Amino acid sequence: MTKLIIILLSAVFINNYVLSRFLGICPFLGVSKKLDSATGMSLAVIFVMLMATAATWPIQTYLLDPNGLGYLQTIVFILVIAALVQLVEIVLKRYMPSLHKSLGVYLPLITTNCAVLGVTILNIDEGYTFPEAMVNSLGSGLGFFLAMVMFSGVRSVLEASDVPKSFRGLPITLTAAAIVSLSFLGFGGVIENLFA
Secondary structure, three states: OHHHHHHHHHHHHHOOOOOOOOOOHHHHHHOOOOHHHHHHHHHHHHHHHHHHHHHHHHHHHHHHOOOOOHHHHHHHHHHHHHHHHHHHHHHHHHHOHHHHHHHHHHOHHHHHOHHHHHHHHHHHHOOOOHHHHHHHHHHHHHHHHHHHHHHHHHHHHHHHOOOOHHHOOHHHHHHHHHHHHHHHHHHOOHHHHHOO
């Protein structure tokens, strides 16, 4: 149980896929302008991460590895993720059309979101059991959510600020992202020491 808590907290704070591994930067920069869009995108990513792990871990463990087909991992995982994203898009379009419209082009981009693919592959590479992989995926999704919501708040403050002309737009956004990323460095070593 302690190991699962460490995996969860480490995925959220220390090994945050956006802020420390720099995966999933496209939706992080593109959808974080508004809190509702950032929240909707994050919830969709959490769902896809969990479902992708639930599907890809058994495929890798019981189909690809025993049959010597490990080299097909990336292709198979991308196909599974693409199918799951299509499912999310259909559900959002049907039941939450305003969120579907606000996410726009970024919703199909979850298919190519390297954070989702990264979680599924790193779960295998780390040698996680199925429960550990699911907890890591949940923590990674929650970390993505935390980064998106925090950065959405930072961007709303930036838009109301008097930013020098040369820093307006993408330069101040990237600078702010770097500062938010640096704030997570302080968590390194803390989680492991709590349970030592």
